[in-house]
Amino acid sequence: MIAWLSAVAAVTVQLVVMVAAAPLVVGLARQSRAWVEGRAGAGVLQPWRDLRKLLLKEPVQAEGTRLQVAAPVVLLATSLMVCAQVPLVGTVSLPGLPGDLFVVVSVLLVGTVALAVLGLDSGTAFGGMGSSRHMTIAALVEPTVLVAVFAVSIPAGSSALSQIMNERLAAPSTIASPASLMAVVALGIAVLAETGRLPVDNPATHLELTMVHEAMVLESSGRDLAWVELGSWLRLAALVGLVGNLLVPWGQATTASPGALLVGILTLLAKLALSAVVLGAAEVFLAKVRLFRVPELLAGSFALAFLAVTTSYLVT
């Protein structure tokens, strides 16, 4: 009972931290990009201001659309679920809530489909185009994510993410093994594609013809848009945090004691902040690749992930 309660407490803490931090991660990425571009930038808190304002507005919905309200909520729910499942603050997982890698990927896919349905439901040409591109990219990304984390899970002998983290904490030498490094690079590319960052999608674009994520949400407004935005930011933060934790697992709370959780929160925030600054600054140097070249990029990352699996069987 005590163990269960403390696990609930740990997961709740992780959820609260992620919801508070996800907009700040995006804000910091935009801010660091602004610094590199020589701008002053809107400040790290801007995404929170945007969210507050969106929640105060009354949404405009086209007649006959039913999913404009439901799909954003589903996306937000799946993102919150992923934030609860993935070991971010600590490796304490809730008994009964599967933190298994395959479940995490399926939950992500439910959110992806909700977003695509939202784009289709708006009934505009751009919405449908965005949805079809989104599903194309998702179909290329999901196998890479699965194979990459499968490679990482081989040393741990389990596909539960918290066990993988515990194994990495116990045997740090597995982190720098070639298999693990290749898998993390492949996973990183897949995460960039999944969360709609450069070079796959440009989050700051105004050109409808090049949009992927933006095209699907063109018709959402007010509260609906706020949920979509928060949902995608949470996804980005959770996946970036996962990659950060795979590379640098230290600092994660392995027990649900307040001290360990505090250390876990602080190290998680540090990892997220560093990744956000690097992400924002690196995007200045990248251009969006042509849509028809995205499969080449993702096939490369899939090949890397596949090599990682092969080497982890050969080099043991």
Add this chain to the structure above:
Amino acid sequence: MSALRLARLIRRVGRIAEPALPAPLPITLPAPLPADPPTDPPTDGRALPSELPSELRGSVQVRHVDAGSCNGCEIEVGAAFGPVYDAERYGARLVASPRHADAVLVTGVVTRNMAEPLRRTVEATPRPRVVLAVGDCAVDCGLFARGHAVVGPASSVVDVDLEVRGCPPEPEQIVAALRRVTGR
């Protein structure tokens, strides 16, 4: 350009954004050109800052509508959101859809073909919303008054809350108008 050269360029150039002016200043309205008397009665004195919706404090998404401008105003709007004037630091951002927008920024006289699209764009913007008329053309038809394709200034088609005069207005004036909405 190679990444290394780009990095060196970034280091050499440093910060391009002009230092921020003190918080929201009143818009300076230059006198209208005396040569061309407007067909419509002068429209001014609308929207005191206190009448602008307070929900938009700190964050304003802007949808730009070119209702028939000569593209002079577009260049200045582009400059206002560029790195030098950097309207984004005050919380204003250009967006691609009126559904995401809080402010509709109208440039140019409203031509016959753009009257309906402009009306629909404003209708598609969720409330509370603000409409800005930027440039003499959007305010009172400016140079193009009495043209055969001209319906009238922006205010003859939609309710305008804020006006920025000038042909074209300086980016600073556009930024100042946006700052009155964002209050930053």
